[in-house]
């Protein structure tokens with residue numbers, strides 16, 4: 001079981017207590033910010049600075065199905081991230097962290113394109129290294145918390161995902177690319193490298209050789225290349241105008257449902273064991289896996305499956 005101090009010991013627990021533990025384990029994993037005051041990070045100060053660059057919004061729609069839709073919404077600037085949208089994003093992630101029934105998340109852009117990165121007007125105004133690093137710390141915290149949510153997330157990429165927009169796609173578990181879409185880490189062309197955690201995550205998704213090529217060449221990744229190197233997990237056809245065709249969002253929801261079908265505690269447990277396997281040293285990951293296992297073993301879904309004598313043909 002989990003001790004108050006976050007360490008782990010083995011002790012039998014009741015299913016009710018186990019469910020509580022599952023949730024608090026999820027909160028511990030998902031609230032893991034990279035930077036705190038010990039790193040000289042003052043979130044209030046940076047929030048205030050970012051709010052000075054308003055425009056657009058990050059919209060969250062929580063659905064009864066347990067799948068939420070997060071929309072990057074700043075169409076007049078190709079969904080570039082204004083400062084206030086960065087603060088919005090952090091708030092939406094907090095809302096998702098406290099959603100006990102969550103199972104899945106689709107991250108999309110408004111009006112037919114994904115996201116063109118940081119708002120260049122804000123970038124120009126804070127183009128000194130100190131402010132740049134503060135903005136990076138803020139976005140790394142928000143995107144790390146997004147990736148660590150106890151749900152299965154997918155970036156639905158239509159149009160372009162550029163710069164910070166490309167980085168955002170790597171903060172999701174999966175990426176679906178619509179026909180004609182492009183993910184491009186344009187940072188080199190801007191005299192930069194990723195700073196929102198996009199390089200570290202990209203290496204984990206496509207391997208260091210491919211990451212070096214994508215960043216070093218500012219390569220345009222179309223759906224074909226995306227599938228080839230593992231940056232894309234699927235390709236969606238942009239529907240023609242004719243009646244009856246599923247929208248891209250419906251297609252993404254269908255695709256995601258193969259992983260989010262089932263009770264929320266089980267889906268959340270799946271994400272937690274994979275997350276700990278990805279992020280923790282092996283011994284720690286194994287202990288976490290045992291803990292998470294303890295929260296579903298003998299739980300309602302497990303007992304129901306046992307009672308129905310299910311066969312896996």
Ligand SMILES: CC[C@H](C(=O)O)C(=O)SCCNC(=O)CCNC(=O)[C@H](O)C(C)(C)COP(=O)(O)OP(=O)(O)OC[C@H]1O[C@@H](n2cnc3c(N)ncnc32)[C@H](O)[C@@H]1OP(=O)(O)O
Nearest residue numbers: 076077078080116117118119120121162163164187190192
């Ligand atoms: C690199 C690091 C940094 C980070 O990680 O934090 C970044 O992300 S910096 C931003 C990187 N992104 C860019 O440099 C994108 C630059 N824009 C473009 O390449 C084009 O605008 C494009 C390809 C997104 C769209 O081209 P298209 O011809 O289809 O449309 P327009 O260029 O006319 O764009 C429409 C309108 O949107 C404004 N826009 C687009 N991107 C941004 C942006 N990132 N910040 C601010 N504004 C942006 C563009 O200026 C046009 O506005 P208008 O008032 O009509 O001139």
